[in-house]
Structures are given as structure tokens and as C-alpha cells.
Amino acid sequence: MSDTRRSTNESVLISAVLVASAAAVVGGLIVVPLAAVFVEAFGGGPAAWWEAIAGDPDTRHAIWLTLIVAPVAVLVNTVFGVAAAWLIARFRFPGRSLLISLCDVPFSVSPVVAGLALVLIFGRQGLLGPTLAWLQWKVIFAWPGLVLATTFVTLPLVVRELIPVMEAIGPDEEMAAVSLGASGWQVFWRVTFPNIRWALLHGVVLANARAMGEFGAVYVVSGHIAGETDTMPLRVEKLFQEYRQPASMAVASVLAGLALVTLVAKFVIERRLEAEARELELARSTDGTTHDATLETAPS
């Protein structure tokens, strides 16, 4: 009796020590830096913070550019993600596993390497450089390059969210819709889309966060021309290099604020996803019982 109590006391103590160390890890590595961003950004008062953001035309332009580039990259990613997930989760074809691996490549390739590859194609001395010069199109050191680089680094995020969800749901409902005469788009909008919308939103939120914060790939292709090709993260770096730490922190705090909004959205969406996964499981188990019942009643 007393032995059991000693051992429970012991496990409570061990649990407390473990929780405290985990909290220290997350606190030291994540919470303190996050808090420092806001404390340092607002150290000079809200008025100075606002002046650092809105009073600098180059910073204003950087915010505007990020708000253009990120949605375009996310849009391309959404279309690609849905198409690739439909292809990978609903069809079997030669080269399918190679395709899955290729979707993952941007995750492990350094963004700087990706940026360099784009420069080698679209840059002035690149493969398509002379053609682009003749057409008078600017890709590198201009916004199309930023969009390409951002799309590359965010490419796996939407597909990776959709494939497991679509595989878990299975094609039965879509197949039923097709056999009842629905067209391809009708199947997608009325059957598939309602099933995957939360997973899609989850992927979009993650891709958007990564797109707004991307630094390495964008750094290489942008040429960092202030007021022209600087996005918000590039602006943070430029202000830092110019020894304008408070202004740099102010821009960083806007990005950190966006990251917090992303996390709240992610949290809410994950609750919905969990609820839908539970519903799916419930539907499966009821489905299973009816199926067993038919087996028992219908001798074949």
C-alpha cells in the first residue's frame, strides 16, 4: 500500500520535472525570442513603431510587394496542390512514386540553391536571358522572379496536406456521383471539395505563412533594390545591415504578428479537421455494421 503510494508520488515528481524541462526548452527557444521581438519593436512606444513602418516609403513598398507576391504564389500552389493530390490519390500510373518524391524535392533543397537555379535560367547571363532581354521582360530582379522562387519553396505544402485526407476518405462517394451521371467538375465541387476544404485551407494557411516569410530563395532572385524588389523579410535584413535595429525590429514584429495569426488559424482549422476525421471514422464503423448485416442475411 505504502509502496504504491510512494511510486505514484515518485511518478508525479518525475512528471513535474519533465513538464518543467519541456516548458524550459520551449520557453527558452521559442517564447523568449518571440516576446523579445514585440518588446524591442515597441520599446520606443507605439508612435515610434508606427513611424518606422508607415513613415518609410521603402518599408511601405516592401509590405505592399509581400501582399502581392504571397497570394499569387499561394494561388498557383492551390491549383497545383488540388490537381496533384487528385492525380496521386485517385489514380495509379507508372512514375507515380517518382512524382510524389518530386513534390517533396523543394522541402529538402536549400532555397538558395533554388534561387540560383532560377538565376541561371532567367538571369541576364542565363539560358533564357537573351530571349527575355529581346522581349524586354524582367524576371530576375523583378516581381516574376519573386513569385517563381516563392512558389518553388512552398510547393509541397498544399499537396502534402491533401493526399492523406483524400486517401483516408477514399473514392467511393466520387465513384457513386460519376455512376449517377455527374460531370467531372460537378463531382469535384459537390463531392470532393466539401470533403477536403479544411485540409485545403490548412495547406493554404501554411503555404501563405511560408510565402510571406521566405528569405533565402527570394534574396537570391530579388537583387534587393529598395523600394522595388524588397519584400518584408528582405527589408528586415536591409535595415539590420544599415544598423537601423529599431526599424528592423518593427518590420519583424509585423511578420511575427502575421505568424501568430497563422498559428491561431491553424489551431482552429485543426480542430475542424479532427472533428471531421472522427465523423469519417464513425461513418466507417456504421457502414461496416450494415455491410456485415447484408453478408449475414444474403447467402451467396
Place this chain on the structure above:
Amino acid sequence: MPDAASTMIALAVPSPQSSHPYGGPPAGAVVRRRRHPAVLPGFGLSAAITSLVIVLLVVFPLAVLVLRSASLGPAGFVAAAWTPRARAAYGVSLSASFVAAIVSSLLGLLVAWVLARVRFPGRRLLDALVDVPLALPTAVAGLVYSSLYAKKGWLGQWLVPMGIQGAYSYLGIVLVLVFVSLPFSVRVVQPVIESLDRDTEEAARILGANRLQTFFRVVLPGILPAVVTGFALSLARALGEYGSVVFISGNMPFKTEIAPVLIVARLEEYAYAEATAVAVVLLAISLALLVVINALQQRLSNAAQ
């Protein structure tokens, strides 16, 4: 016996759920299926969009990169990719990423264990905070880490007099790499700990094993594949990282210059050959890691079933 009988029925009567791993068409659709190779529409369109994006954005640029370096010739490639400064940069990149991935795996295991096993007030908050490095731009992380650990920073004012240089040093590189890779090591291990069978641990304890023996002999073999996968993911993420490191490392050639920083430095000098050669070496390491990660994840999902 009844088990065998029901298996035979299941084999004889294909159910919509078990006949085909992806559900398969209902019995009535078999005729349709013979006429069309695929039952569901949209194969052509989705294949067209997917291959267009993958070829234009992934295959073509990386192929151009490799071909560009191949045009240097073997001797030229070695001369460009294997300079003393480049060798030092690979060394810093590999060793800092390796150390960071190990630290991140150990800390990640601790955090994952606590989140999966212990119920305490604030657990959901701690769980949500683990995702911060995924959402926080790496440039912001680099900026704030360098300011925290600098001589006058919140932490630097205590650490620097003790001789611990967190900013503009090798230690700084490891610190930010642990930050960016922590979510990967936590999120891979956490679900595996949640799915562990606690009865086995209890049995081990009842049979007289102490806590440490139970952990190392019973728990660890079960979660080791996940920990190794988390380590590989962290390593891949850390090797390619640029945004956060460039703020904190000081970027001193031969000392704290990582390979991606060297690529950018060469590119800004218009030394395309050397930038390309170093990039191809880094690309080869990343792709090799990707193959390893895929194999590990395959094993992990097989083990889960």
C-alpha cells in the same frame, strides 16, 4: 475456426472497402471500367497541370543547374567546388547541422514525450507554441536571436561575460538551426509515443525493470525509427537554412560561413561557376537525404500498420 470462415467469406465476396486498396468501383461499375481505363474523370487535366508545374519549376531549373556545372568539365568542377573556402563551408554546414539535428532530436523527444503522456494545465498552449518556428519567418528568428545573444542583449549581457558567445559565432548557428528544426523532431515522434502500448511498459515494471531499464529496453526500440526520421528531417532542414543563419553567424569565411552563404557571396561577385559548383554539391547532399528520409518514412508507416 470462425475466424478462418469469416476470412474466406471476405475473400469470396469482395466488399467495397477491402477488394481494392483505394476502395475500388462498386460491382455495377465493372463494365464501365472495362471501357474506360480509369473510372474517375480528370486524369488528363490533373496530370497536365501537375507535370507542367513540376517540370517548369522543379525539374527544369535543377537540371539547368546540374548541366551548367557539368559544362565546367570534371577538372573545372573540382577546382570550383573544392576550394579551401568551399571545403571549410561544407564542414561548417555539415557539422553545425549535425549537432543541431542531434540537439533538436533530444529536446524534441523530451517535448513530444511530455505532450503525449503528461496531462497538465497549459498543455494545449505548449503544443501550439511548438509550431511557432514553422510560421515565424526565419529572418525574424535570425534577427531576434542575434539581438538576444549580442553583448548588450537580454541573454548576452549575462552569457558573454561568462565566455559564451551566442551571437556571431558557431554556437549561434547551432542555436538558430535547433530553433528552425525543433517542430520537425517533435511532430514526427509525438504521434508514435501516443500510439505506444502502455501495457508493455507496465508489464516490464511489474517484472521488476526500473524506470530507466523500461525506457531503454521497452520504450526506446518502439520510438527509435520515429526519432531517426525526425533527425533526418531536421538535418535536411538545417543544411539548407539561410535566412536565420545569415543574421547570427557573422559569416566569417573559414570560421562561420555556411555553404548557402558562400553561394550567395560568390553570386554577388558574379563568380557563377563557383556558385553553381557549390550549389550542386549541396543539392546532391539534399537529394541523398531525401532518399533516406523517404525510405525511413516508408518503414515508419509500415511499422504503424
